[in-house]
Amino acid sequence: MGISIAKRILTYVLVLFGLSILIFVIARVMPGDVARMALGPRTPEATVEALREEMHLRDPIYTQYFYWLGDIFKGDFGVSIISKRPVLDDIRIYLPATMELVLLSAVFTAFFGIVLGVLSAKYSGKWPDAIIRIFSYFGVVAPAFFWAVLVMLLFAYLIPILPSSGRIGPGLTEPAHVTGMYILDYLLAGNTAGAFDALKHILMPAVVLSFGGISQAARITRTSMTENMMKPYASAERAYGIPENKILFKYLLRPSLNSTISVMALDIAGAFAGAFLVEQIFNYPGLSRYCLQAMLNKDVFAVSAVVMVFGVIFIVMNFVTDIIISVLDPRVRLAARGEA
Amino acid sequence: MNGTPHAGEGAAALPRKKRFENVRRAWYKFSLSKLSVAGLVIICAVIFVAVFQKWLSPYPEHVGAVVNFAEASAPPSFSHPLGTDTIGRDILSRILFAFRGALTMGVGVLAVVVPIGGVLGLVAGYWNNRGVSTFIMRLADVFLALPALILVLCVSSIMEPSLRNAMLAVCVCWWPYYTRMLFGIVVSIRNETYVRSAEILGAGYAHILFREILPNCLAPVFTKMTLDMGWAILLGATLSFVGMGEQAPTPSLGAMVADGINYLPDQWWMSVFPASAIMMIVLGFNLAGDGVKDMLSNVE
Amino acid sequence: MKANADPRYAVEVKDLFVSFRTFKGYAKVLNGVSLHVRRGEKISIVGETGCGKTTTVNAIAQILASQARIDGGEILFRGVDELKMGKKELRDLRSGGISMIFQDPIASLNPVFTIGAQLREVIRYSGADGANNKEARRRMAMNALAETSLPDPERIMENYPFQLSGGMRQRICIAMALATPRDLIIADEPTTNLDVTIQDQVLKTIRGRVEDKGSALILITHSLGVAREVADRIYVMYAGNMIESAPADRIFKKSLHPYTQALMDCIPKLSGGGIAGGIAGRVPNYFSPPPGCRFEPRCRHASAICREKMPGMSEVEEDHSVACFLYRDGR
Numbered sequence: 025m026g027i028s029i030a031k032r033i034l035t036y037v038l039v040l041f042g043l044s045i046l047i048f049v050i051a052r053v054m055p056g057d058v059a060r061m062a063l064g065p066r067t068p069e070a071t072v073e074a075l076r077e078e079m080h081l082r083d084p085i086y087t088q089y090f091y092w093l094g095d096i097f098k099g100d101f102g103v104s105i106i107s108k109r110p111v112l113d114d115i116r117i118y119l120p121a122t123m124e125l126v127l128l129s130a131v132f133t134a135f136f137g138i139v140l141g142v143l144s145a146k147y148s149g150k151w152p153d154a155i156i157r158i159f160s161y162f163g164v165v166a167p168a169f170f171w172a173v174l175v176m177l178l179f180a181y182l183i184p185i186l187p188s189s190g191r192i193g194p195g196l197t198e199p200a201h202v203t204g205m206y207i208l209d210y211l212l213a214g215n216t217a218g219a220f221d222a223l224k225h226i227l228m229p230a231v232v233l234s235f236g237g238i239s240q241a242a243r244i245t246r247t248s249m250t251e252n253m254m255k256p257y258a259s260a261e262r263a264y265g266i267p268e269n270k271i272l273f274k275y276l277l278r279p280s281l282n283s284t285i286s287v288m289a290l291d292i293a294g295a296f297a298g299a300f301l302v303e304q305i306f307n308y309p310g311l312s313r314y315c316l317q318a319m320l321n322k323d324v325f326a327v328s329a330v331v332m333v334f335g336v337i338f339i340v341m342n343f344v345t346d347i348i349i350s351v352l353d354p355r356v357r358l359a360a361r362g363e364a
Numbered sequence: 365m366n367g368t369p370h371a372g373e374g375a376a377a378l379p380r381k382k383r384f385e386n387v388r389r390a391w392y393k394f395s396l397s398k399l400s401v402a403g404l405v406i407i408c409a410v411i412f413v414a415v416f417q418k419w420l421s422p423y424p425e426h427v428g429a430v431v432n433f434a435e436a437s438a439p440p441s442f443s444h445p446l447g448t449d450t451i452g453r454d455i456l457s458r459i460l461f462a463f464r465g466a467l468t469m470g471v472g473v474l475a476v477v478v479p480i481g482g483v484l485g486l487v488a489g490y491w492n493n494r495g496v497s498t499f500i501m502r503l504a505d506v507f508l509a510l511p512a513l514i515l516v517l518c519v520s521s522i523m524e525p526s527l528r529n530a531m532l533a534v535c536v537c538w539w540p541y542y543t544r545m546l547f548g549i550v551v552s553i554r555n556e557t558y559v560r561s562a563e564i565l566g567a568g569y570a571h572i573l574f575r576e577i578l579p580n581c582l583a584p585v586f587t588k589m590t591l592d593m594g595w596a597i598l599l600g601a602t603l604s605f606v607g608m609g610e611q612a613p614t615p616s617l618g619a620m621v622a623d624g625i626n627y628l629p630d631q632w633w634m635s636v637f638p639a640s641a642i643m644m645i646v647l648g649f650n651l652a653g654d655g656v657k658d659m660l661s662n663v664e
Numbered sequence: 665m666k667a668n669a670d671p672r673y674a675v676e677v678k679d680l681f682v683s684f685r686t687f688k689g690y691a692k693v694l695n696g697v698s699l700h701v702r703r704g705e706k707i708s709i710v711g712e713t714g715c716g717k718t719t720t721v722n723a724i725a726q727i728l729a730s731q732a733r734i735d736g737g738e739i740l741f742r743g744v745d746e747l748k749m750g751k752k753e754l755r756d757l758r759s760g761g762i763s764m765i766f767q768d769p770i771a772s773l774n775p776v777f778t779i780g781a782q783l784r785e786v787i788r789y790s791g792a793d794g795a796n797n798k799e800a801r802r803r804m805a806m807n808a809l810a811e812t813s814l815p816d817p818e819r820i821m822e823n824y825p826f827q828l829s830g831g832m833r834q835r836i837c838i839a840m841a842l843a844t845p846r847d848l849i850i851a852d853e854p855t856t857n858l859d860v861t862i863q864d865q866v867l868k869t870i871r872g873r874v875e876d877k878g879s880a881l882i883l884i885t886h887s888l889g890v891a892r893e894v895a896d897r898i899y900v901m902y903a904g905n906m907i908e909s910a911p912a913d914r915i916f917k918k919s920l921h922p923y924t925q926a927l928m929d930c931i932p933k934l935s936g937g938g939i940a941g942g943i944a945g946r947v948p949n950y951f952s953p954p955p956g957c958r959f960e961p962r963c964r965h966a967s968a969i970c971r972e973k974m975p976g977m978s979e980v981e982e983d984h985s986v987a988c989f990l991y992r993d994g995r
Contacts, residue, residue: 035505042506047518055522149730165646167598169605169621170639173628177636181629256772259727264840265758265789279776297513301602305625315514316606319521331518335509354776354824392687 032346036339043335044096048089051328061322063105096332102325106317111329114314119333120204121191122299122310127205128230130292133237137291138277138284140238141245146272148250156242163239168298171232172305179228186228189307193221229306233298237291244287248280282353289345293338393659400655406648414463421457429613437631447633449623455633458615459641465527465609465616466645469534469600470593476535478589481542486573486581488543489550501547504540512537516599520608527610530603534596545588549581583660590656594649601642617642671743674848674880675724675762676700680737682719682728690733691950693719695904695958697737698977701848706874706881708895708912710888710927716904717884721850724882725762726754742847760791763841765851765870769833769858773825779836780805780821783843792844808843809836811876812869831862835869842873848880855890867894888927892916897983900924903958904950906977910984920986922963957988965990 055061059075076082080091095102101111144156180188187193191206196218199209207226210218252258253276261271296312303313311330318326350356395401418424422443426432432452440447446455488500507515512534520533553559554577562576603609604618612619617638624635670676682694694716701707709717722728724739726746739746741757749757766772774782783805787795794800809817812835825833834854841849851870855863871894874881883894891898892912900908900921908921919925956971957963963970969989977985978992 038502039505039509042502043509046506050518050522161647161650162643165594165598165650166643167602167605167639167646169602169625170643173621173625173635173639177629177632254729256766256768257774259722260764260766260772260837260840261774261785263725263727263758263762263764264786265755265760265791266785267755267789275774275777279774293511294513297511300513300517301605304606316517319517320607322521327518327521331510331514334514338509338511352776354778355826358824358827389687396687 032343036343040335040339043339044093044332045089047328047331047335048092051324051331052088052092053085055322055324058324061324092328096329101329104318104326105323106321106326111326114326115311115330115333116204118309118311118314121206121308122296122303122312124205124207125226125230125233125299125303125308125310126292126295128226129234129237129295130288132230132234133241133288133291133295136234136238137241137288138245138281140242141284142249142272142277144242144246145249145253145276148246148253153246157246160239160242163235164243166235168232168236168301169305171235172229172302175228175232176305187225188228191222191225191309192218193225196221226308229299229302229308232306233295233302236298237288237295240291241284241288245277245280245284248283249276252276252280278352282349282356285345285349285352289341293341296334296337390659393661394655396658397655399651400658403648403651403653403655406644407652410463410645410648411467413460414467417457417460417464421454421460423454423457424461426453426457427461427613427615437627437634439631440633446637447631449620449634450627450631455620455637458620459617459638462615462617462620462638462641463645465614466597466600466642468527469531470596470649472531473534473538473596473600474589474592476531477538478542478585481539482546482585484539485543485546486550486577489547490554490569490573490577492547492551492554497547500543504543504547507537507540508544512541513599513602516603517606517608520603525608525611527600527614527616530600530609533603533608534599538592538596541592542585542588545584546581549584550577553577553580586660587653587657590649590653594646594653597649598642598646670700672702673740674701674703674705675882676738676740677720677724678738678740680720680723680739681735682716682723683733683735684729685731685733688951692735692953693732693904693950694723695953695974697901697904697906699899699906699909701880701882703847704878704880705897706871706883706895707897707899708883708885708891709899709901710885710891711901712886715901717901718852720901721764721852721882721884724848725764725850726757727764756791760844761846762848762850763846765834765837765841765849765854767853767856769830769837770825772837773833775825777824778821779809779823779825779828783808783821783836783840786840787843790844790846795844804843808839811842811873812836812839814839830858831866834858834866838866838869838873842877842879845877846879848882849874850882850884852884853886854883855885863890870894888916888931900927903953905958905974905987907959907988908984908986909977910986914984920980920984920991921959921988922965922990923959926962 052058059072059079059081060067063072063075080088083091099112101115103109104111104114107114140156140160144153144160147153176188179186192198199206199213199215199218202209202212206222207219210216210222249272258271258276261275262268266275299310299312300316302308303310304316307313311333315327315330315334317323318330394404413420421427422445430451430453432448434452435444435448436452437450438444438448438452444454444456446459448454449458484500484504488497491497510518515537516533519536520530523529523533559572559576562572567576600609601616601618601621604616605622607619607622609618610616620638621635621642624631624633624638627634677697677699680694680697681692683690683692697716697720699707699709699720709720711717719728719732722732723734724741724746728734734747737747741761744753746754746757773779780802784801787801787804787808789795792804794804805821806817809820814820814832814835820828820832820836825836828836838854841851849870854870855866858866867890870881870883881894883891885891888898895912898910898912898915899906900915900923902923908915908919908924910919915924916928919928954960954971956969956973957966957975960966960970967989973989975987975989975992977987979985980991
């Protein structure tokens with residue numbers, strides 16, 4: 025198993041390296057005159073020239089790339105053009121907010137996705153299945169901004185119980201920075217009212233963000249469950265008199281979880297992408313919104329750094345998913361052991 | 365067990381009759397689910413509207429930079445079934461026109477992405493474990509490392525916003541999905557007897573790849589294409605939602621939603637209707653995609 | 665309900681009609697199948713692929729696929745009609761009464777649980793004595809494996825199905841089916857997917873274990889040779905109907921139905937004569953079956969009446985029944 029993990033890590037490092045080239049090409053080479061673009065047309069030529077010098081823009085492309093990569097390794101992501109702060113500082117502020125949002129929506133996705141999927145398979149062809157399937161259809165096909173509009177209309181305006189933007193109410197002060205996730209930080213500080221307020225703020229965007237994931241997870245769980253239901257072992261288990269619910273939640277769910285988890289990992293990765301829109305709509309100050317603003321303002325330093333951070337997050341997530349699957353599925357686990 | 369119903373025809377049947385029979389069976393499988401049929405109806409309706417919008421929309425001139433303050437921000441009414449926007453343009457007319465852009469997006473992206481991604485996948489799968497294959501697949505992995513939306517936003521942010529560039533950005537990021545898919549299928553069938561025998565008989569690579577292997581990969585590709593029409597349109601709408609797609613005054617669904625959100629909740633029709641239109645198109649392709657999957661599966 | 669049940673029978677199927685929903689409409693797969701298995705008796709159902717053998721036994725075990733529809737008939741198990749049972753009774757039926765050995769040993773074991781876990785679970789719901797005790801369950805599982813002459817049961821208990829060979833897996837399925845006493849064991853082509861060299865061993869294991877436990881057995885096969893080796897009595901099935909039933913030896917000595925005779929001719933004989941010509945024609949249409957005998961188009965003895973009426977089973981000798989007008993009085 026050790027060797028196969030090492031192999032996998034190597035692949036991921038390779039992919040990360042490739043990704044860094046891709047991002048460099050997209051954000052730094054394709055735009056043309058990066059320095060002029062970054063500083064805008066009204067900046068004096070001398071200032072632009074200084075920046076060109078600083079960014080090594082006069083050097084050949086590959087030298088520029090290695091300067092850029094070297095800087096990243098040193099923790100120097102450059103200075104954001106909009107916020108005028110080092111990009112790394114911005115990431116420190118905004119990343120935890122997005123993480124908090126995505127984690128919460130991942131919890132929703134995992135729980136409701138699996139439960140709805142199993143129920144749907146259990147009542148396959150009957151009305152609970154129909155309702156769940158219709159819901160999951162709409163969850164899959166409706167864009168995040170559709171749900172955002174709908175949920176906002178419902179819970180912020182028609183029945184105004186939830187705030188429509190921000191992370192905390194105006195009367196509150198930010199919690200002391202520990203994890204950067206407000207709910208957690210408030211709880212650590214013993215401020216339950218603050219935690220509750222932060223939860224109220226995050227609830228709508230997190231729910232909206234999880235709709236797609238819940239739907240996908242429910243659909244894939246249903247599909248693989250019904251597929252497994254047709255396997256002879258399901259008939260065998262039924263023929264042996266094992267209770268139906270036990271067959272469902274134990275003997276059919278376990279072999280089905282494989283595909284559910286892989287899809288769920290993609291969904292959670294997708295939630296980071298969905299956050300680009302959801303954070304924007306709910307005015308939630310997270311990294312995705314920051315990145316979108318940077319893109320719209322052609323802030324190349326911020327874009328390339330933040331996208332690189334996302335890349336690292338996704339690759340780590342892939343890795344964790346692989347490990348979870350191999351722990352849950354003996355076929356994968358023992359096959360890996362055989363290889364070592 | 366219950367697979368015998370067609371015994372007794374098969375060999376003796378005429379080829380033409382057989383083909384008709386296949387079409388009939390395909391349609392039977394597709395139409396087994398009423399939802400698939402509903403999806404097909406939605407798609408046909410959207411195409412019909414996109415083609416004939418000039419004659420169908422109540423105010424065809426409202427697709428341009430028309431200003432009509434007398435009727436600005438009017439709620440749905442008889443003369444404007446879906447209301448008007450802030451400068452008095454009929455939202456229904458604009459939605460109908462925007463279907464064109466949406467369909468162009470879907471068709472254009474697939475027309476580029478499927479052949480390119482597909483051929484790369486075929487090649488990588490057939491020459492698996494060689495340098496070409498490793499190169500193609502690692503390259504695909506790099507593109508697949510980020511969710512499509514982030515990469516698409518990244519690429520389109522460096523270009524001038526327009527429908528054409530939005531399509532281009534989506535194309536740049538989407539080919540690996542087809543490459544990976546075909547790679548997987550080809551690897552699993554490349555050692556089948558029919559491929560081997562074609563090789564032994566000395567068939568050329570083009571013949572083996574396109575006549576022996578490709579036809580056996582098509583079922584999942586068609587299914588994916590139907591679904592992806594919906595996703596490409598959704599991505600296009602998302603791009604125009606953040607301002608990286610079709611530019612004003614040409615209507616696009618995403619941009620209409622984005623504009624409308626600012627007028628929530630009072631002028632809800634400005635965002636809700638275009639958003640519903642996007643959802644309907646994607647829903648149509650999704651429902652139909654499930655039907656295509658049923659149709660091409662071997663299960664009775 | 666109990667009044668018309670014969671206490672000597674482990675299971676009795678009366679006039680069972682089953683159809684499957686397909687794209688052309690309902691395919692009538694079983695057309696009035698009747699059969700009985702006495703307590704402790706070993707019977708075999710022989711027939712071509714698609715003649716309804718599996719459907720018959722799946723109906724008995726109540727695990728028919730969802731597109732199947734039971735159109736009529738009775739299945740009496742322990743004297744009670746299964747088709748009228750509630751959920752609770754069905755579970756009792758399954759747990760103590762019937763167990764199955766399937767065709768594909770790879771697919772009939774759950775891939776992500778160890779053999780031991782699956783075996784223990786089956787024993788747990790078998791209603792056998794001591795099934796509530798964890799340690800007893802373990803012992804019974806080990807016993808069951810040892811009884812099917814599997815080497816090193818300790819280790820096998822910890823293994824996953826994919827780590828074992830096909831023959832071992834089929835033995836495990838047998839062990840599972842017979843771990844606790846059952847009234848009826850159904851084996852659906854248990855050797856079809858196995859290597860020729862181990863088919864015989866597996867059959868012997870099944871026969872031996874069934875005899876030890878005194879269960880009744882229904883063995884499905886398309887090979888008369890296999891049926892003869894295992895069964896006391898053989899049913900021959902054709903296109904959704906039973907067409908002949910007789911004790912195993914008798915059917916080999918003196919088969920009556922033209923189809924059975926044709927099947928006999930298909931068995932290659934060591935004494936020479938080469939490979940037989942097979943049976944002309946194909947299995948008939950299931951969707952709108954003609955009124956007459958289903959074998960009529962392929963039968964060399966066919967006459968006018970065969971096209972008009974379906975012959976029912978009638979006993980020509982003790983325990984030997986046949987569905988053919990050739991053996992009717994006054995023909």
